[in-house]
Amino acid sequence: MNNTNTKESSVIPPRWRIRLHIWLGVTLTLPLTLIALSGAGLAFAREFERVLAPDLWTVSAVGEGQGMNLNSVMEHVHRWRPHDQLLSLNMPERPQDTVMATVKGPEGKVFELFIDPYRKILVGERPAHHDAVYWLGSIHRSLSRGPIGAVLVALSSIGVILLFLLGQWYRRGHRNQQGSEPVVSVHRRLVYLAAWVWLICASTGLFAQITDQSLNSFAPPDSRLFASVPGDALSCTGAQVDMIWWQTDGRSLVRCTAPGSFGPFGTRYSNGAQDAISLSFEDWLAAVHTGSVMGIGGRAIWFWSVVLLPVTLLSGLLLGYKRWRPRSVAVPSNPK
Structure with missing residues (x-):
């Protein structure tokens, strides 16, 4: 009997793990919610624009x-x-x-x-940029600006990874327990469903923040790719023009997309002097961060997975509140 109790207690993790998990979730709920929702809106900016301003788009x-x-x-x-x-x-x-x-x-x-x-x-x-979608995207970008923003994004990205690791660590300690509360089941299923997307977004966002790389696909790429070419020479051989940028000195760059391609596959740059310029590492990093590496399907998966992050955080907070709230103690009545 004593051996059995010792074996069962050995798999129960220390209380500090779950307390750290809960307090980390409490601290990161607001910044992660802002980052997640603004990033999801930014990834589907064009689609939202078509709905919000159909007369323009x-x-x-x-x-x-x-x-x-x-x-x-x-x-x-x-x-x-x-x-x-x-x-x-x-x-x-x-x-x-x-x-x-x-x-x-x-x-x-x-x-x-x-x-x-x-x-x-x-x-x-x-x-x-006089629209609600860009305002949402500007929040996402402004969160990472300056020293405070850089620290905020870095800590939030690291926090997502720590939340996942602590949660898995705690779950292993309770793997032999039978049954669970409904909130626990919902929280765990949401984690199983979308945690891999959160980890990818957090890792790529943290890497971009450390290496000072832009993940905005609408921003002009490396200025060294621009070249001075006549306007009638801007074209994409065997592909269609997706976007063109001009610098103040008149140099230009074209982004081309091959018919039938999806995501970054089949996308390249052209500056007239060099017909095909492959995408940079920064472009691929942005594609992985937003899910566009798998086309519109990947972006949809990323969108809903990121939207589920605040829901998962709130369910975790509810679970922590139920676990640590003061319980009423019944006072026995005095016998007469």
Whole structure:
């Protein structure tokens, strides 16, 4: 009997592990929730934009004939805004998408122009990044800015890894226990379902923070890739133009996407001087961080897994509260 009790007690982990797990979850709930939800919104920024501002992002492509080519788009932008500098062109992903041109005026203000590629008209414009989706994304990026932001992101990323390891450590100590509370079951199943995505996002985000690499796929890549080429020479051989960036000195760079490709596979850069420039390590790191390495399916898995992180944290807090809340003690009545 004593041997049995000793064997059972030996597999029960020390209480400090679960206490550390709970207090770590309490400390990281708010920053991890902000990072997770803003990152999920940023990863699907274009899809959310199509829902929130359909008048700017979508047009009717039925019976409109041939769309505008790249040179025609550039010509119309210069015609509408002759004194503005063209910074980038975001070409349509789908036939019903508009072309988005980003321009900078003489006074330094940046605007986004939305162009109907079939009717060759300007359907709308707005100040750059003047939308709820970018506001959500700016929160995600601002969390990592400056020394305080760098420490916050680093500690949050390390905290996710520690939460997982401590939770698994504690679970091993209770593997022989029969049955569990409903909250415990929900918490564990959520961890089993999405913890691997959290670990990938935390590891890649921490690595990018340490090495000072940008994970924003809409930002211009390495400036050393830009080259000075005529406007009519900007093209993608055997592929379609995805995005074009211009620097203040007039140098440009094109991002090309091969038909039928997904994620970073089939994507490359072109600067006129060199037809095909492979993606950098930073591009692949961003693709893994956002799940786009597996295409739209991977991004969807990443999105829902990241959204589940705050739910898992809240269920863990509820579990910790139920475990450590003061229990009422029944006072025996005095016999008469």
